[in-house]
Amino acid sequence: MSALSFTTSPRRRRTDAVMRGVLLAATLVALVPLVLVIYMLISKGIGAWSWSFFTTDPTGSFLGDPGGIKSAIVGTVAMVLLATVIAVPVGVGVALYLTEFGGGSWFSKAVRYFVDVLTGVPSIVFGLFIYITLVIGHGGFAGWKGSIALALLMLPVVTRSAEVVLLLVPNGLREAALALGAPRWRVVARVVLPTALPGLVTGVLLALARAAGETAPLLFTAVAANATTLNFGGRMNSLPLQIFNDVQQAQDRLVQRAWGAALTLVVMILLTTLIARLASRRSTT
């Protein structure tokens, strides 16, 4: 060490200290918005929370009692679950194709490339696409159309994360099962998928958390409604859309509801993320 300090001039040491400080400062600066957002959410959102906030529907009234967010919570949960049910089999299926059957063929490379392309497509464009193909001339807005838009958004995330996890399944396991005479479908169903399960769950939950916060794909697919409904054939409310609509109102009580709904949404997303982390931790130990 002493030799090192001997050869390092004060100027270079100063530069080093300054640059270390700059990098640390940048990291702290990056966390400032997080702290501010969470602080604002809690300080403004908690005030909106009450029993009736979670148990009543929005009234749609501008001047009177605005009501709560029950339909928005139910709608978000319902639509995201349906989107998961659609996206997971397709996403995991494509990932299975890529890892178990695709090999290095040009076709599997093309599929992988286009899945990446899907990742980059802005969520509002998914909304537009569903609007064009399913909404106009096909009976108008509906909750299941919103779910499909969300599923399109989740699909690339699920596929990529599933592919990564499936690649981690040791080939020795596959080969051992095949050597015992198991047909491939059995190897996939009884060896590959169960081994990869915790990782798959993590990927799915992270995709689900991402979809839950999305507004743009729902804007003109599921639109919004006031009443709580589980009827996927009609309009459905959702937390992001409720917030989006409330923010744009020049009415303090509606804005307050937006803060309360935002806090609810963030808590739901963080809980999902936390569970996802726990699932992956279980898989590594």
Add this chain to the structure above:
Amino acid sequence: MQREPDRGLTHVEAGTLTPGGGRSSLERSSLRRLPDRLLKWGLTALAAAILALIVYFFVRLADESSAAFSRFGVFGFTFDDNWDVSKNIYGALPLLVGTLITSVIALVIGVPIAVATALYLNELCPRRARGVLTTLVELLAAVPSVVYGLWGVFFLIPRLKPVEQWLSDTFSFLPFVGGPVAGPSYFIAGLILAIMILPIVSAISREVIATVPVEQKEAALALGATRWEMIRIAILPHARAGITGAAMLGLGRAIGETIAVTLVIGNAPTIGKQLFDQGYSLAAVIANEFGEAAATPIHRSALIAAGLVLFVLTLLINGGARAFVIRGERRRGQA
């Protein structure tokens, strides 16, 4: 990580032909091989359906936007500075400019901070704090876009207005700076986008930085380099392509981001004269006007055309980003 497929055992169909060409006694009957075939072809069909879906996606968007493109011309639609809903004239230049300005602001603010964060977390951070700090940076990505918008409207815009005014007055000698400050503006939108792209740019940068061979870093340190000099001479040159790719992926995100921008950009379909003016973006115009546009076919077509421009823009940028990231990976392979 591309897996080299094991061309050995697992890719041999159960029950292959014996060298003699006859059937081995171990071979399954074709009926019993049926489930395997079904699985394979089913999954292949699924993968093919994804490709078909994307092509269909593109065709339908192009089809629906053709009315706007044929009325105003592809060039006219994209580069005319005239978006007037009341007169049914749609030239998307103000939107395109708004999208690009806000995204560039996001990159200028977000990328240096994201890369610095990545460098700090990977190279300088005490081991004990690393996990917590990494999780916190990742948490930035868990906050939904609409919540950033809400925060922007009720916190960032009122709080930053005096700061913006001061910046505007002090730096009025610069181009595109100076004059009165609007509340919602390109700058606020860019700032929020910077926050939103930070976690992804930082995460990818960290991955790239982690691939720098330890020998190179140790060699730099052994030659007497300080930590910063090690970062400058060993890490940054090696990771440059990957970081460029990360920045481009961030750019793709920023361009497509809708809801937060809609809430804070001001939604004025004109080209602002300066950084702190109100504007509009491609994604925001779709979010805002689509509800009313359903009744007017040409308006709807113009908005779908805006979506198509957005789609093509993000495709080009993400394609470029992938090329950079792959180049980075190839370098890692050689090293």
